[in-house]
Amino acid sequence: MKKLLIVILHLLGFPALLGLVIYNSIEMIQGGLSYGVFVFVGIILTAVFALIYFLVIGLMAKSAKKKNKKNLYRQTFVAMILSLCMLGGLWVGLDVFIPDFLKDATSSTIFYEDLADNYYARSVVNKELLDEYIRRNVENGNLTTLSVEEYQAEGVKNEEVANLISVHFASIDKDGYATFKGPNIDLALGDRMTIAVLVHLLLDTRKIPDQEYYLYNSKTDKVETDPVQWNVLDMLGTPMDLADVDIFGDEGYEDFIAGLGSTGAAIKMLVPNGAAFRKLISDVANNIVPVATEGITGSPIFLGIDGVTLQLVPSNESRGVLDYQSMGWLNSNGLIYAIVMLFSTRKFFLIWAGVMVMTNFMIGLLRGMGKELKEKEMRAKRPQGPVPASPQMGGYPAYPSYPGNYGNYVYGSVAPRPGNYDAAVRRYDMSSFR
Amino acid sequence: MNKARRKYNRYRALKTICYLLGFPLFFLLVYFGSTSMIYNEAFTDTWYYGLVAVVGLWLVVSILQVLFALICRSKNGRAMFGMIITLVVMIGGAVAFDIFAEKQFEKIAEENEVYGITMKDYKYQINYYQTLTTDKKSLTDSYVEDVERFCRVYNINVKGKCFSDDYNMDGSLPEYDKDRDAYFSPNGMYADGYIFSMNEAINILITYYETQEYYADLGKNADEELDNAIAAARTSSAYLQYKQTDEYKKAYNTTDGTAYDHMLTLDQVDAILSELGDAVSKGLIKFSAFLVFLPSEITDLLGIVNGQLSIDVLVDTINGLKLGDVIPLLGFEEEIMDVLYEALLPILRYASLPSTTLQFDSVANFETSLLNITVKDLLTSLDFDKVNETVSQFGLDLSDFEGLFDNGLTRGFIEQIINEISLTSNLFFYQSPTVKPVFEFVENEMLREYAYAKYYATVHGANVGSVLIGNNIGAVTFSTSGYPASHGFTLQELYQLRADNSYIPKAYPLFAVRRYMYAMGGIMIFLVALYYHNARKQDEAFMELTGGRR
Numbered sequence: 007m008k009k010l011l012i013v014i015l016h017l018l019g020f021p022a023l024l025g026l027v028i029y030n031s032i033e034m035i036q037g038g039l040s041y042g043v044f045v046f047v048g049i050i051l052t053a054v055f056a057l058i059y060f061l062v063i064g065l066m067a068k069s070a071k072k073k074n075k076k077n078l079y080r081q082t083f084v085a086m087i088l089s090l091c092m093l094g095g096l097w098v099g100l101d102v103f104i105p106d107f108l109k110d111a112t113s114s115t116i117f118y119e120d121l122a123d124n125y126y127a128r129s130v131v132n133k134e135l136l137d138e139y140i141r142r143n144v145e146n147g148n149l150t151t152l153s154v155e156e157y158q159a160e161g162v163k164n165e166e167v168a169n170l171i172s173v174h175f176a177s178i179d180k181d182g183y184a185t186f187k188g189p190n191i192d193l194a195l196g197d198r199m200t201i202a203v204l205v206h207l208l209l210d211t212r213k214i215p216d217q218e219y220y221l222y223n224s225k226t227d228k229v230e231t232d233p234v235q236w237n238v239l240d241m242l243g244t245p246m247d248l249a250d251v252d253i254f255g256d257e258g259y260e261d262f263i264a265g266l267g268s269t270g271a272a273i274k275m276l277v278p279n280g281a282a283f284r285k286l287i288s289d290v291a292n293n294i295v296p297v298a299t300e301g302i303t304g305s306p307i308f309l310g311i312d313g314v315t316l317q318l319v320p321s322n323e324s325r326g327v328l329d330y331q332s333m334g335w336l337n338s339n340g341l342i343y344a345i346v347m348l349f350s351t352r353k354f355f356l357i358w359a360g361v362m363v364m365t366n367f368m369i370g371l372l373r374g375m376g377k378e379l380k381e382k383e384m385r386a387k388r389p390q391g392p393v394p395a396s397p398q399m400g401g402y403p404a405y406p407s408y409p410g411n412y413g414n415y416v417y418g419s420v421a422p423r424p425g426n427y428d429a430a431v432r433r434y435d436m437s438s439f440r
Numbered sequence: 441m442n443k444a445r446r447k448y449n450r451y452r453a454l455k456t457i458c459y460l461l462g463f464p465l466f467f468l469l470v471y472f473g474s475t476s477m478i479y480n481e482a483f484t485d486t487w488y489y490g491l492v493a494v495v496g497l498w499l500v501v502s503i504l505q506v507l508f509a510l511i512c513r514s515k516n517g518r519a520m521f522g523m524i525i526t527l528v529v530m531i532g533g534a535v536a537f538d539i540f541a542e543k544q545f546e547k548i549a550e551e552n553e554v555y556g557i558t559m560k561d562y563k564y565q566i567n568y569y570q571t572l573t574t575d576k577k578s579l580t581d582s583y584v585e586d587v588e589r590f591c592r593v594y595n596i597n598v599k600g601k602c603f604s605d606d607y608n609m610d611g612s613l614p615e616y617d618k619d620r621d622a623y624f625s626p627n628g629m630y631a632d633g634y635i636f637s638m639n640e641a642i643n644i645l646i647t648y649y650e651t652q653e654y655y656a657d658l659g660k661n662a663d664e665e666l667d668n669a670i671a672a673a674r675t676s677s678a679y680l681q682y683k684q685t686d687e688y689k690k691a692y693n694t695t696d697g698t699a700y701d702h703m704l705t706l707d708q709v710d711a712i713l714s715e716l717g718d719a720v721s722k723g724l725i726k727f728s729a730f731l732v733f734l735p736s737e738i739t740d741l742l743g744i745v746n747g748q749l750s751i752d753v754l755v756d757t758i759n760g761l762k763l764g765d766v767i768p769l770l771g772f773e774e775e776i777m778d779v780l781y782e783a784l785l786p787i788l789r790y791a792s793l794p795s796t797t798l799q800f801d802s803v804a805n806f807e808t809s810l811l812n813i814t815v816k817d818l819l820t821s822l823d824f825d826k827v828n829e830t831v832s833q834f835g836l837d838l839s840d841f842e843g844l845f846d847n848g849l850t851r852g853f854i855e856q857i858i859n860e861i862s863l864t865s866n867l868f869f870y871q872s873p874t875v876k877p878v879f880e881f882v883e884n885e886m887l888r889e890y891a892y893a894k895y896y897a898t899v900h901g902a903n904v905g906s907v908l909i910g911n912n913i914g915a916v917t918f919s920t921s922g923y924p925a926s927h928g929f930t931l932q933e934l935y936q937l938r939a940d941n942s943y944i945p946k947a948y949p950l951f952a953v954r955r956y957m958y959a960m961g962g963i964m965i966f967l968v969a970l971y972y973h974n975a976r977k978q979d980e981a982f983m984e985l986t987g988g989r990r
Contacts, residue, residue, distance in 0.1 A: 187701075188609030189602070189633025189904075196603060198635075198905030199918045205867055206609065209708060211701035246918065294723030301715030 012372050015365040019089070020056035023358045027052045027351055034126065034347065037133035040161025044340040048347035055092045062088055075374050082370025086363045094359030097352050108345070115331050116342070125349040132343055135328060135336050136161055143170060143326040147222030148229060162339070173220050174327050175337040181215035182236030183330055194238055195331070207238035208303050215304075221325060235304030236330075239320035243329020248316045254287070255314045256280035284311045296321075448981035455974035458967045463498040466960045470494050473952035476570060476580050481598045482587040482945060489949040497529050497953075515979070519972030523965045530961035537954050538566075541947065548943050555935040569951045583944050586937055590638060593927050595906045595915035600637030603904070608632040608873040610691070610698050625873030630896060632873065635904055642938050644893045645908055649931040651890035666879075666887050666894070673881040682876065691872035702870035704862045706855050710750045717749025740765070751854050759848045763818065764811030781807045788822075791830060796821035816848030866899045 027048055038045040063085050070077040105118035121128055140157045143149045149157055149166055162168045183191060190206045193199065215233035223230045239246060252258035259280040263270040277283050288311055296306035306324070310317040327333055335342055470490050477483040501522075508521045545562040552559060560568070560579070571578040591597055602623040607613060614623040614631030622640050623631035630636075636644070655662040673679050682688055691699040724742065744757050772780070781803055788810075789800040797813060798821065799805040813821075824845040828838045840860075843853050862868045871877055879891030897908035907913045907922060914922035929937065 187611065188607060189604035189631075190609065192603040193633060193904060197917070197919075198603075198915070200902060200905045200916065201918070202867055202903040203905075204918065206702060206870075209704065210609070290723065294719045296719075297722060298716045298719030301719070302712050 008372050008375065012369050015369050015372070019358070019362050019365050020052070020059055023093075023354060023362075024049070024052050024056055026354055030354070031347060031350055034129040034343075034350065037129055038161070038339070038343045040136075040163040041340040041343045042163075044344040045347055047344040048351045051348065051351060059085070059088060059092065078370060078374045082366055082373070085366040085369070089362035089366060090359050093355040093362065097355050097359075100352075113334070115334070116345075121346065121349040122352060125346045125352075129343070129346045132335070132339055132346065135332055136339065139171065139326070139328055139336055140167060142323055142328075143167075146324060146326045147224065148220060148326050150222075170220060170326075171333075171336055173218065175333045177215075177217045177219040177234060178236050178240065178327055178330055178333050181213075181217045181219070181233060182241060185212040185215070185235070186210075186238070187212070191238065191241060195241065199238075199242075204238065212304065234325070237299075237303040237305040237307065237320070239307055239318060240305050240322055240325075240327070241330040243320060243322045243332065245310055245312070245317040245319045247312075248318055250314050251316050252314060254280070254284055254311050254316070258314065259283045287311065444981060444984045448978060448985055451974045451978035451981055455971055455978055458971040458974060462964050462967045462971070463494070463501070466956055466964065467491065467494045467498070469956045469960065470952050473570065473956060474949055476578070476584075477949055477952075480580075480584045480587075481591070482584045483949065484598050486945040486949055489946060490952045491949075493950060493953045497533065497957075501525050501529055515972050515976040519969055522968040522972065526965050526968050527961070530957050530964055534954050534957035534961065537950070537957075538562075541566075541950075541954075544943070548939065552935070552939040555939070556932065557935055557939045559939060565947075566951055566954065569948045570955075579944075580948055583940055583948075586933075586940065587638065590641075590929060590937060593914050593923050593929070594636070594641055594908055595922070596636050596638060596641055598638045600640060601635045602631050603633030603635070605631070605633065609702050609870065610873060612873045614873075627873055627876050629871065629873065629877065629892075630900055633904065634900075635906055636896075636901075636908070639938075639941060641906075641908060642934055642941070644896050645929065646931065646934050646938065647889050647893035648897055648909060649934070651886055651893070653931065654886065662887075662890060663894075666882075666891055669882045669884055669887045670879055670891065673878055673883070676881055676883075679878060679881040682881070688875055691875045699870045699872040699875075704858060704865075704868040706751065706858055709854075709858060713749045713751065713754070714747055717745045718747035721746040738769070751851055755849050755851055755854065759814065759816035761815050762811065763813055763815070766815075767811065778803075781810070784810070787830060791822050791826040793821050793823050819844050819848045820846070866902065871895075871899075 031045075031048055035045045043050075063081065066081045066084060070081065101118075108116060108118050108121075116128070137158050140149065141154055144154045144157060148170060151166065152160070152164075157164060157167060160167070162171065186207060187210065188206075190203045190210075193203050194207060212235070215235045217233050218231045219234045220229050220231055221234065222228070253262040256279065263274050266273065277286055288309060291309035295309050299305070299307035306321045308319040308321070308324075310319040322328060328336060470493075471478075474487060474490050477487045480487070504525050505518070505522055509518055512518055512521065542562040545559070545565070549557075549559040549561070565579055568579045570580055587598060600621045600623070602614060602616075605614060605616070605623055608625055609632050612626055614625055614634070616623050620640065621637040623634045625631050652662045655665055683692075689697070691697050720742075724745075741757070744753050767777070785800060785803060785806045788798060788806075792798055797809060797817065799809040810818075822845055824838070824842050827845065828842075831838055841853075843850065843856075877891075877895070879888060879895070882888040882891055894909070898910060901907040902910070902916065905915050905917045907916045909925075909928075910916070911925055912922040913925055913928050916922040
């Protein structure tokens with residue numbers, strides 16, 4: 007019964023923790039399987055800790071010369087401290103040092119607070135980034151061999167995808183972010199995109215692009231490798247609202263046509279409704295604006311109409327890239343997955359630090375409870391052979407002894423006289439010396 | 441465990457408890473008493489002052505006790521010394537703090553009296569800094585609210601921040617001034633990416649409002665005075681001399697100045713026109729069917745829209761335009777145009793040179809000749825002095841456009857306009873971080889300070905998204921419009937905040953220490969006595985255990 011309980015308590019320790027970490031990680035692993043070892047960081051860490059733990063307690067049990075209570079207590083104490091330090095200590099330490107480290111390492115794009123309890127959401131973002139990136143590049147013809155689903159299933163294990171990400175990031179980083187001088191690009195990315203910042207970012211002299219860039223050219227049906235430049239809208243990656251224009255709405259268009267009289271009627275034959283008008287404006291504008299803006303700002307800007315809102319749409323979609331920050335993440339997605347998976351262990355480790363202190367304590371109690379052990383101890387305490395002639399020959403195993411000629415002197419005791427002396431009874435009884 | 445051992449352990453435990461109830465508890469109390477400051481940005485740099493003070497007191501008491509223990513072996517002697525030291529440090533320290541701080545508060549109140557600041561006295565603040573009565577608002581909370589409102593309205597933080605703190609747009613290096621918590625360029629102005637700290641923003645605003653008030657009291661307008669002073673500075677010998685220095689030329693030399701990389705230039709406009717022309721011409725080809733809906737005057741003009749479009753092409757085209765091609769585009773009713781021709785006839789008759797091809801004998805002939813004349817011919821056939829004299833009756837001045845009446849529109853004239861825009865428009869001008877601004881050469885010191893304050897509050901603030909002065913203030917960006925100016929702080933509120941900032945962040949964390957110094961002083965002296973009592977008892981128990989050996 008005792009052994010069964012000990013086994014159960016051991017199973018409740020690292021094996022249960024490992025099982026829970028694996029169970030908790032399955033979905034995240036599936037999402038980032040193509041990143042290989044990085045998505046297994048949490049499991050690997052737990053397994054390594056489990057191995058260290060079992061090695062230490064195994065070796066301690068094996069190397070203990072005597073199976074007495076003193077050794078058992080020591081083993082129990084070490085096991086408790088070991089599990090507490092490995093599981094709790096690791097995260098208490100990381101909680102102190104990792105927030106600022108994470109902030110610096112990710113250029114203030116991922117924070118400790120985003121991951122501590124919400125790591126799963128981050129893993130979903132990681133997966134979606136890659137899926138969206140692949141979708142864009144299949145649609146624009148950069149990736150042609152497989153279907154979107156097949157590429158997404160293979161992820162970065164697919165050499166084409168991995169290579170494309172690396173080329174695209176180098177381009178948007180070195181021919182994009184790095185070409186903006188001074189603080190303007192940081193101000194724009196830091197929610198301080200003022201008119202002056204935009205003017206500088208669009209019109210200031212910039213470095214000539216020199217990074218090779220892959221982009222499918224529908225005219226030549228080839229993937230071209232010319233360098234390209236990026237503008238600030240590409241860095242931000244989202245359309246920028248310019249103005250609300252009433253005539254882009256269905257009602258507004260009808261009013262506009264009515265106001266033109268006979269010319270309006272003629273136009274209406276060609277452009278019958280608001281939707282057709284929006285399409286026409288969009289088609290006309292996007293035959294002119296992207297070409298002009300590419301020459302002026304380094305990268306094409308398209309005009310979009312969302313409802314009645316006129317928008318400036320960056321080239322990210324057509325060029326197959328995400329915004330700069332997302333490209334940065336995508337380029338280091340393996341590492342980000344590793345961090346996410348590390349964080350996925352945090353709560354379990356902290357809980358198990360407490361659980362394992364308790365289970366180890368209970369294991370220690372159970373190991374010290376046995377009848378067999380008591381008998382062993384009693385045997386060890388019973389004098390063997392002739393009575394010792396001097397204090398040096400006696401034994402008080404449960405208490406620390408001073409070395410040298412007075413090896414049996416214990417803390418709080420007086421020097422035993424030669425002859426029979428029951429230390430267990432007389433240890434603190436000094437009445438006969440008063 | 442026998443009785444002696446239990447006794448020994450009991451006194452050891454009691455001794456430890458007495459120790460822990462002393463300084464460690466004092467530390468914890470001060471910590472909890474400082475929580476309202478620890479988690480507030482207003483106390484970013486000073487929240488720990490109280491805790492440091494506790495540790496300091498703890499160290500002083502401990503070191504003195506250790507030193508005394510080296511020369512005194514008597515437990516009673518050590519106890520007495522410990523009690524005296526604790527009394528001196530805790531109670532004496534609190535009393536000394538009261539005396540010192542009260543005087544400091546009086547001094548601060550005196551300094552700020554001139555600004556009409558009402559500063560609560562020390563005895564009030566020492567109790568209200570953190571109230572113990574439920575629902576009674578503390579001074580710390582009020583102060584934090586003011587700070588947060590200021591930072592929110594002006595879109596700044598208590599601490600300054602510099603985007604790209606290692607280089608400006610032109611590559612020059614900003615330097616950090618720790619005392620002012622600000623980043624400065626080589627010319628002494630803020631670095632390009634610097635976001636004001638609270639104190640810097642307050643000082644800028646105070647300078648701005650004070651100067652405005654000063655000139656208003658004199659019945660003058662500070663902005664007008666500044667414009668005049670800057671105009672004078674532009675022609676001052678000091679500034680003209682400065683413009684000849686390498687420092688200035690490196691940035692603003694018209695051929696290769698580094699600042700022009702960040703300004704609107706003639707070449708840039710040419711390049712933009714060429715790109716636009718090319719794109720529009722290619723785009724229009726696909727939609728030529730729709731061009732039939734456009735007026736012929738416009739479709740004719742579209743001929744110049746191609747890759748060759750430049751300032752020169754535009755100048756020639758505009759000069760060659762007949763007014764008959766332009767006026768119909770205005771879309772006025774015929775009746776209105778008739779009235780207009782009648783009104784223009786006497787004016788142009790008066791202002792035209794004898795060589796003009798315009799005919800003034802009848803309205804019909806005037807209209808025909810006007811519609812047939814080109815823009816250039818019209819401009820060159822006018823007498824500038826007479827035109828300027830005429831428009832001056834409407835409050836206009838065409839002095840800057842005189843050249844137009846000599847040669848029509850020219851590249852030189854466009855260049856002049858672009859330079860004007862580039863050098864005077866806040867949007868297109870780039871103040872080189874290595875060059876002194878023109879207002880550095882304003883002689884009047886007050887106006888000079890005002891010029892800097894105004895530049896920072898409006899131009900620099902608008903650049904980085906922290907506008908201090910304007911119709912809209914704070915985060916005025918593409919996606920946010922900031923707050924209306926009415927949300928800004930008044931001069932009186934700014935004085936109050938400046939005065940508060942000068943002492944509250946440092947004083948209030950220490951108030952927490954002072955409060956618990958009094959509260960804990962007596963207890964700690966008693967605990968010192970108990971500690972030594974228990975230590976002595978523990979020693980006795982040990983002696984009992986060891987039979988007299990130590």
